[in-house]
Amino acid sequence: MTLLTVLSALNVLLVGIWVGMYLFTTLVVSPAFMELFPDAATRTAHRRTVGRYYARINGLQTGLLLITVLALGAARGFSAALLAELALLLLIGGLVALHVRRGQAQGRPPVWITNLTLAATALLCALSVAVHP
Numbered sequence: 001m002t003l004l005t006v007l008s009a010l011n012v013l014l015v016g017i018w019v020g021m022y023l024f025t026t027l028v029v030s031p032a033f034m035e036l037f038p039d040a041a042t043r044t045a046h047r048r049t050v051g052r053y054y055a056r057i058n059g060l061q062t063g064l065l066l067i068t069v070l071a072l073g074a075a076r077g078f079s080a081a082l083l084a085e086l087a088l089l090l091l092i093g094g095l096v097a098l099h100v101r102r103g104q105a106q107g108r109p110p111v112w113i114t115n116l117t118l119a120a121t122a123l124l125c126a127l128s129v130a131v132h133p
């Protein structure tokens with residue numbers, strides 16, 4: 001098994017983990033919080049607590065994904081798909097930062113940020129598979 005094969009497989013795996021975490025949080029945790037904590041202030045406090053723990057894991061995982069994409073680019077060159085994946089990772093990072101900021105200011109971020117991030121993650125999945133040889 002070559003280094004490129006390992007890096008490509010790691011890329012797909014890390015994208016899958018990232019997307020799985022995001023989908024679970026968006027489609028399971030957030031709706032459950034709406035039912036468990038009808039009071040907005042209590043719900044916001046619990047979201048922040050979960051968010052801090054989520055950020056610890058997601059930050060490390062995203063860093064590993066970024067390093068993997070850069071290593072793939074360094075090892076075999078940046079194809080159009082790999083450059084698009086890198087650009088999408090940066091876009092998603094910006095959307096997540098916006099999500100956190102708007103959530104802190106308003107209690108719950110606007111739905112368009114979540115929907116755009118979900119669409120970007122679907123595209124990220126497709127690109128990670130396209131990059132895989």
